[in-house]
Amino acid sequence: MAKPRIGVIGGAKCTPEVAKLAEGVGRGIAERGGILLCGGLGGVMEAACRGAKSADGFTVGILPGGSAQKANPWVDLPIVTNLGEARNIIIVRSSQVLIALPGEYGTLSELSFALKLGLPVVGLSTWDISPLIHKVETWREAVDLAFRLAQGVQ
Amino acid sequence: MAKPRIGVIGGAKCTPEVAKLAEGVGRGIAERGGILLCGGLGGVMEAACRGAKSADGFTVGILPGGSAQKANPWVDLPIVTNLGEARNIIIVRSSQVLIALPGEYGTLSELSFALKLGLPVVGLSTWDISPLIHKVETWREAVDLAFRLAQGVQ
Amino acid sequence: MAKPRIGVIGGAKCTPEVAKLAEGVGRGIAERGGILLCGGLGGVMEAACRGAKSADGFTVGILPGGSAQKANPWVDLPIVTNLGEARNIIIVRSSQVLIALPGEYGTLSELSFALKLGLPVVGLSTWDISPLIHKVETWREAVDLAFRLAQGVQ
């Protein structure tokens, strides 16, 4: 059976507290056998990938630039788009569920696309733009809920 | 000298009141000699194009689909991307300033990209996600301000 | 009635002879009332735009980068994609017919997409990859044939 594809979105820079949250999210995804998809850069993305690798998970970085070398060191599979911000949509569409952490306008664009497409979103202290975002408080809750929500998505 | 490129964003469906606003915006852009860029579909986009054509303006529809025939009838130049929502970013990047009317998550994604890129945005009853959006109340104010803001942008 | 949209493709660098061909093509498109679409950069693209402006035409440059300033000086409307080579497909899809001049692998990719999509192509000393490419010898023949072929395309 195919492994659940869990997208993690959030800022390319983040505080140590947010990095810790993201690392927990990544580890949780890996422990449950999911594939972690993200934008492949720093901040939330790097912390989540590092967490996933600490539990022997598999990480995918869908990169905005034209070089695989720009991926953070915890990315197993770089997808090199060279599409700039347009790669945000590919992260959303390739995921069965998103876990959204704090981020700026790039994260907001990803939330917008997810809501437009009807993709389930779990929010951890992220943009509050819709009651459809499932708000949670801990990374454990985020991961638990994300895997439940992913079950209905193809 | 190159004509100012003014992007108009908003919902693919809209109320008659919003359509009237959008039509005024389009007419105002044309009267001042700007090129109107939009997503080329219905609702706010169609009303704005219709307004621009009523003043003999030039309209560009940057389409999500793969066929020029999906453009609304007031589009002079269809740009056929076949990129789905990724075309939203092209609308933002190709404009020197955006006028944002009411819309849903697609419009929100465009606002997100504009703010990320530092593009000036004039807001007419649109998403309130940043103090950087210049809020105005009438289409005349929107057009006046948009042309002033476009001057500094290349 | 909408103006015919004629795409011109070819190398970003070219010999003076090819530039002269391209300039003729651009001028011919403008004289017949077409809109010239191209990739907006140098070489064949720049020469074609220059030719079109010499006859008061309208030129569109669909740019691979993220800045309108990278367009050649004869582009009236820069479409700023920031998609790299993926913008090649937008040139093809937005045109009703292509006139292909000498170019390298970027031009070959555009020819490939045009043939895949069934778009008519007029070839002026370009890649010889299909009997479907209409080969001609002069820019006048190229423009004449392109406008005839564009009539059947929407």
Next chain:
Amino acid sequence: MAKPRIGVIGGAKCTPEVAKLAEGVGRGIAERGGILLCGGLGGVMEAACRGAKSADGFTVGILPGGSAQKANPWVDLPIVTNLGEARNIIIVRSSQVLIALPGEYGTLSELSFALKLGLPVVGLSTWDISPLIHKVETWREAVDLAFRLAQGVQ
């Protein structure tokens, strides 16, 4: 250490002979520990993925459409681009080397991008557009050479 990323390109429909070649290529990639990237659809892509799964490999399908369900049944990780033919460039850019089998104009566009970007290409009875394509006659040779060529690529 990161696994080599080997792209396989070729037609969405193919003869049984070509399918057998593609299946061998896929199995060979998996046996040597590479990740197989492809366009995720039928024909050459499906046969290559099937071959990779027969040797317990990992397969990535970079899809042109908007739904993961369009991937062939042997794709482990669908990347859902909704970008149409523009996804071809992502296959090329994400691979360290390409193995090209017989295909039509989509395959030709991928070869064009690879040559433009300087990516090494191994050709198995594919388009003959450049002496830079490394021509081989068997799937074993193709896989052996591809892994050697991938070593120098980041």
